[in-house]
Amino acid sequence: MENMDLFVINRYRHDSIDIDPTSQELKHFEKLKKDIEKRKNESFNHIMLHQKPNETLNNVCEENQINSIGEVKIDMRIEEVKKSGKEILNNSQKTIEEFKIIGGNDFAQKPKVQRILPFWLSHPYSISRDLQNVSFTVSEQDWLHNTLRSTLISQGISYLFPVQAQVIPFILREHYMPNCLWPRDICVSAPTGSGKTLSFVIPIIQVLMNETSHHIRAMVVLPVQELAAQIANVFKRYSVHTNVKIALLSGTTPLHQEQQQIVRYTDSFGWISKANIVVCTAGRLVEHLKNTKGFSLKKLKFLVIDEADRMMDNVQNDWLYHMDRHVKLENELMFGNVANVNWNSVYKQSAHPHKLLFSATLSQDPEKLEQWGLFQPKLFSAAPATNVDDDDHIRKYTTPKELKEEYISCNGEQKPLILYYLLMEMKWNKVLCFTNSSQTAHRLAVLLNAWGKGKIKAAELSAALDRVTRDSVLKNFMNSEINILIGTDALARGIDIPDCSYVISYDLPRNIKTYIHRVGRTGRAGRSGHALTILLQTQLQLFMDIIKSGGKSNMPQMTVKPETLSNISEDYQKAIEETKNIVHSEINSKVKKSVAVKRGFKSQKRKIE
CATH class of the missing domain: 3.40.50.300 (P-loop containing nucleotide triphosphate hydrolases)
Known part of the structure; x- marks a missing residue:
């Protein structure tokens, strides 16, 4: 029964839950060593009693040799057990390091992702929000046309608000450049009631007032009918002493009546436009692009998106895709494929419509602005200056x-x-x-x-x-x-x-x-x-x-x-x-x-x- 210690089976008992298996094995080996020592002593005494002195000496030497070998093997086994125990502990520590315990406090903090904005978004032109202390007198702005200057004064406008004083001359300068230098698109984010409407109405009228073409040269797209009617009235009010014609396409009148207001067929020039500036809602624009014969945007010079954030979130009837496709298709048909790149071909190449985006809550998310296809844009913002690395500044x-x-x-x-x-x-x-x-x-x-x-x-x-x-x-x-x-x-x-x-x-x-x-x-x-x-x-x-x-x-x-x-x-x-x-x-x-x-x-x- 003593030899059964070599085959000890560790059974589960409620009082031995926390016992280490390695320490248990060591105890068993210690017990085996004592038993061997005991048997060695008993065998030695038996030999001494029954054998001759010479034989006894030889047997004792042999027995000691055997026992010493057994002790060495046991000691080696003990060392192996200790070594395996250490390996088990090391492996368990590695497992703990590789697999995080849910709810543990040793989670490593994830590195914070820094937002990197394009330069034009992170460095906008700053616009003042103070509309009480304005110093931009209308009569002193030499870049304003005399007709528009007198019209503004007759409407009771003696001073320009900060957004108007910065945006209007910027747009005008862009259109006084040579044809090969395309105008840079702009985004304007300023508080409601700060004068954003006149910021695009005045420069568009001034650029188009001396033209005599029968084409749609400017288009303003808005989200709702009431706002479209309001913007159309502003255009009519300030273009009263010019040759610029305004048309409203918002769905308030039947489609066939609007078609008669904007296009006309002539024997000399074919289809011509009766309006130079079109103010429309997005849904109505798609209807005319699909159903109005002679409705052409190949000469479009300005594209204004008012309430641009809402137009981004709710692209009604996918109007931007239809309009962009319409403009590109007509330009390709008009200019064809350019065989050689030279000064003449570059100079005559038609620029894309100058895009002007306005809103009090204009998103400065580059991913959202990407859909507009802006050309070297500039941002005008009345938002307070913040840290560029601030996640919330946009x-x-x-x-x-x-x-x-x-x-x-x-x-x-x-x-x-x-x-x-x-x-x-x-x-x-x-x-x-x-x-x-x-x-x-x-x-x-x-x-x-x-x-x-x-x-x-x-x-x-x-x-x-x-x-x-x-x-x-x-x-x-x-x-x-x-x-x-x-x-x-x-x-x-x-x-x-x-x-x-x-x-x-x-x-x-x-x-x-x-x-x-x-x-x-x-x-x-x-x-x-x-x-x-x-x-x-x-x-x-x-x-x-x-x-x-x-x-x-x-x-x-x-x-x-x-x-x-x-x-x-x-x-x-x-x-x-x-x-x-x-x-x-x-x-x-x-x-x-x-x-x-x-x-x-x-x-x-x-x-x-």
Whole structure:
């Protein structure tokens, strides 16, 4: 049984979980050595008793030799076990180093990737945001044409804003270069209401006013119909004493009527354009490129993209691809393949359209800007100077310096009470209120009209209304026949609403771009403005993160005493009940009309059959 120690099996026992197998083996070998020593002594005593002295001496020597060899083998085995134990520990340490334990604290920190921007993005031309202390007198700008200078003064413009004073002469200088030196494209990022529209209207008119061609020379592409109509009116206003013709293509009139306004067939020259400058929406442009015979952009000199960030995010009908393909195809057909490169061929080579991108929230992401195919571009930015290595600097936007921005925190039931308090108690007038849906805008307008009982005149403005109704509502607001105009973010894009004193974000803006365009409806053209955002307690941190992403660190908070809101809560409950009845009756009326239309259609179908 003693020899069974060589075949010891380590079994699992609850009291030996942490025992090291190597130490166990060493203990067994130590025990074996003692047993060998014991047997050696017993055999020696037995030999001494039964053998002769000479034999005993020889046997003892042989036995000692055998035992010494056994001891050496055991010692060697012990050394092997120790060595293997060390190897196991080393291998386990290597395994720990190669395979990271999930949740461990020894993860190596990943190196931070440094953003490297193109030089033109990291070193823009800086534009001042101060519209109060302007020193660029219109009458002293010798680069302005006399006709345009007198037109600007007659329109009440005596000074140029900083963005106009920098961008207009830059564009003009680019077009006074020889034909072989193509103009450099520009991107302009400046606050809303800082005068970006005139920054491209004036130079385009001045470059084209002396031309006598029958081609489309400039095109302005915009995201919405209202903004397109507004820009077209600005072009018409400042080109009144020139030969430049303006056309609006926005879908407000039928396609065949727009075709008659822009192209005409002649016996001498074939198809010619009746307009030199076309202001259009992206979707309508694609329709004319596909369906209007004689609509040609082969002589296009300017391509202006207003609200460029929105045009990047929502490329309607892939208009940029269709337009670029149309321009390239016509140029190839016109010039053909150039066999030899010489001064004559280079001089006569037509330049690509001069691209001018404008927006208050223009993205400075090189990957997004790449799709425009800009030629040696330059950036004009009103954003504050930041570290080039800062990861967030490309998302920083600016608001007018004359704009006062605040927020107020409340619960869901207090939101309409705060809005009513601002209109009735604080006497806020000429207010634009933004919601995130047309349904909310409609219900809020009904509530305020029922609650105010004639003291508040509220109206809604959303995509749910037709174009005629929207124009009528805007006109009434400008004429002070409406106190508060409630709309969705479709109203926040570039539309100029004169004398808007206050902007209220009734619902949390979805992102920093939405916020910038909302508050930009007031504080325009150097006038003072006030913007307020109404927040729930749960939205406060999210809102702070949103404004921080735009480069704003602190924003003051407006407070309203709780007792002030409790005094108007009784009337609020009555107004809520009245609003529910009005909305319910409107829904029933729409259902009845829908049923009547369906019945009329069915009866008509039966008569035809």
